[in-house]
Amino acid sequence: MRTHEHRGLTFQFNYTYSKTLSDAAAGSDNNNQGRFEPLMDNNNPKLAKARALFDEPQVYKANFVYRLPLGEGHHLSYKPLDRVLSGWQAAGIFLRQSGFPYSICSGLGTFNRNNVLATNECNTVDTALTLSQLQTVMQFRMTGNGPYMVAASAIGSDGRAANPGATPFSGQVFTTPAAGTIGSLQQRILTGPWDTSFDFGLLKATKIRERHEVDFRMDATNFFNHPAFSIGDQTVTSTTFGKITSTFNARRQIQFTLTYRF
Numbered sequence: 646m647r648t649h650e651h652r653g654l655t656f657q658f659n660y661t662y663s664k665t666l667s668d669a670a671a672g673s674d675n676n677n678q679g680r681f682e683p684l685m686d687n688n689n690p691k692l693a694k695a696r697a698l699f700d701e702p703q704v705y706k707a708n709f710v711y712r713l714p715l716g717e718g719h720h721l722s723y724k725p726l727d728r729v730l731s732g733w734q735a736a737g738i739f740l741r742q743s744g745f746p747y748s749i750c751s752g753l754g755t756f757n758r759n760n761v762l763a764t765n766e767c768n769t770v771d772t773a774l775t776l777s778q779l780q781t782v783m784q785f786r787m788t789g790n791g792p793y794m795v796a797a798s799a800i801g802s803d804g805r806a807a808n809p810g811a812t813p814f815s816g817q818v819f820t821t822p823a824a825g826t827i828g829s830l831q832q833r834i835l836t837g838p839w840d841t842s843f844d845f846g847l848l849k850a851t852k853i854r855e856r857h858e859v860d861f862r863m864d865a866t867n868f869f870n871h872p873a874f875s876i877g878d879q880t881v882t883s884t885t886f887g888k889i890t891s892t893f894n895a896r897r898q899i900q901f902t903l904t905y906r907f
Contacts, residue, residue: 656709667697669766685755685768685827693766695832696746702836704742711735732850737843737868744837744876749783751807751821751828752882769828770807770819770881776834782818783887785838785874794837794876795887804884819881840873842894862902870897 668690685692715721716731723730750767772779782796798816799806807819822828845868849861873894879886 653712653714654709655711656707658705658707660706661704662702663700664702665697665700666694668693668695685766692827693832695834698745698833700746700833701743705740707739709735709737728851732848732852734848734850736846736848739843741839741841744839746833747835747837747876748832748878749806749819749830749835750878750880752880753821753824755825755827766832767878767880768822769830769832771822771829772819774818779818779835783835790888792874792889793887794879794889800886804886806879806881806886808882821881837876838874838889840894841871842873843868843871856907858906860902860904860906862904863899864902865897865899867894867897 684690711734713733713735715733716729717724717727719731721730748767749770749772751770753768755768774782782799783794784796786793786796788797795806799818801808801814801817807813807817807821809821813820845865847863851859851861853859872892874889875891875893876889
C-alpha cells in the first residue's frame with residue numbers, strides 16, 4: 646500500500662495478486678456445522694482440489710480525499726464569496742477486481758454425489774478445447790438478448806450447450822460424460838466478469854460563527870452505476886446456459902445530509 650499527501654490531496658493505492666485453492670467448496674448453501682461434501686471419486690481425492698469460491702487473483706483498490714483549494718487562505722479566493730467557495734471536500738473509493746471462479750457442469754451426478762450440490766461441487770463436462778481456447782469461448786459478451794458468458798456458436802438452437810442423446814450441433818464444444826464417469830474439465834477453472842465500482846462523496850462545510858457550522862454532504866455508492874455481473878456454475882443442459890441473469894452490487898444510490906454543528 647502507498648499513501649501520499651500533497652497540497653490537500655491524500656490518496657492511497659494497493660494491489661493484491663493471489664491464488665486460493667481448496668478441496669471443499671464451503672459455499673453458502675452448505676456452510677454449516679452439518680456440512681458434508683462427499684468426494685467425487687474415493688480413489689482420487691485430488692479431484693476435489695480447485696480454486697476456492699472466493700478466489701480473486703487480482704484486486705486493485707484506491708481511495709482519496711481532496712480539500713479543494715478555494716476560499717480564504719488560498720490563491721482562488723474572493724472575499725465576498727469566501728463562505729461559498731471555502732470548505733469543499735471531495736472523496737472517493739475505487740475498486741477493480743477479478744471475477745469469481747465457476748465451473749461448467751454436466752448436470753449429472755456420480756456414485757458418491759448427486760447433482761443437488763451442482764452449485765458448488767458439480768460433475769463437470771468433457772471438452773477437447775485447450776484452456777486458452779476455452780477462455781476465448783467463455784468470455785463476457787453483451788448481446789441483443791442480454792449479457793452472456795459464452796459465444797453464440799457454442800449454444801444450440803434450444804439454448805443448451807449439450808443435449809445428452811441428441812446429435813451434436815455445429816460448433817458444440819461440450820459433451821456430457823458417459824454414465825458412471827467424471828467430466829474431464831477441472832472444477833472452477835473459469836473466471837466470471839471483472840467488477841469495477843466507484844463510490845464518491847462531496848462535503849461543503851460552512852462556518853457560521855466560531856463554534857457553529859453547517860455541513861452539506863452528498864454520498865453516492867456505485868457513482869457511475871456500473872453493473873457487476875454475477876455468474877455461478879453453468880450447466881450445459883440448461884436452456885439458459887451462459888446467460889447472466891443477476892448482479893451482486895446495487896444500482897447507484899445517492900444520499901444527501903444536512904447537519905448543523907454547535
